[in-house]
Amino acid sequence: MTVNVNRYKCGYCGACVGVCPVGALELVETWIEVDNTCTSCGVCAKICPVGALVVVK
């Protein structure tokens, strides 16, 4: 379970990191990293201001 981040869309603002309930995301300078604790809950995808995240089930 993970999310895909479209790096060509992402504005690396970190909003998704702030809402992740399990702390699976991290903003590293200009990109988002997803670790293996992601539960595909989709909160990050919902709140992304530009719609750069897509949940993979």
Place this chain on the structure above:
Amino acid sequence: MKNKYDVIVVGAGPAGSITAKTAALGGLDVLLIEKRQEIGDPVRCAEGVSKEGLKKHIQPDPRWIAAEVKGSKILAPDGTEIKMSEEASSGKAGYTLERKVFDRALAQQAAMAGAEVMVKTRATGLLRNNGKITGINAMYMGETQEIKADIVIGADGVESKVGRWGGIDTSLKPQDIETGAQFLVSNIDPGEYSRFYMGEKYAPGGYLWVFPKGKNTANVGLGLLGSKSGNVRAITLLENFIKNYMPEAKILEMVVGGVPVSGPIKQTIADGLMLVGDAARQSDPLTGGGIINAMDAGKMAGEVCIRAKEKGDYSVKTLKEYEDKWRATIGKELSKSLAVKNMLLKLTDEQLNQLAHSLKGIDTSKMPLPLVLPILFKKNPKILWELRTLFV
């Protein structure tokens, strides 16, 4: 770089830099780290700030003031205008900042006060000894190293990890975040007032802003409540607004970001750890403003660092002074704003119009928002009944 510091501050925004400066002025060994190569960039902010709040911390400098505004105008969904916060003698009106320059100036002040600064340096975890926090793991240029400290300050913004590592749950629910987009636009008339547009068509659960940023330019952006985002995106709403209402605008910059609007969270300290600014969710739930609160909290945290060093005790017993102090001041305001925000969320556009109409004939132009709200309540007790405890 030393092996051990009194204080490591993670994040060189306004909260972090003021904490670092305050602690360094108190004679402490301070390290301020910033994960980005450039302090202040990329911006994730509408850059509006009150003069009064700012002057408590730094003398205004034309190098980082992009524009001075006369006051605020709130626009109801039907276009009814409410003028507020015009500068009387009290200096309530504000500035639009140039954050890229402002943040660097604050970090420079911390540096001049004696703090060490490291950029492109990211905290990747906390060091612990018998459960006690003893510093951080930090990555610089791809290499991880251990840096020890008695206190770690999490000033790492909306995406804060420091709190989570320290066992503090800072995760925001969708209804606790405004998801925002902003363009710096040119070829427009920015006007002399900061403008706030209310209404479902602009920004569901939030508002749209136009903040003058100098000749022919403005920050035009909006925040959409996270719980209302998904089918519609902040960026799409903003693009539509520009197309429909500002077709002449030329876009010079895009800014995106999330603003915590949760109100006070349960815990912002742990043994050897304090959170400040957006990391502590100290931004205002109603306005989204966070710079002044962040600086105020930074000052308090920095002072408590000095006290902790004097005592030689870095546990919550000593750090609680910070938690108590910010809750009694910033926290109180956050709770009030949260109540008003929650109320506004329930109102229809028609009710918002009614509220605006009820102020006809009343001169609010010199009043700040906290003075206008009780008047609104008196005029509209039915619509605003839930807020009665705040204003009676």
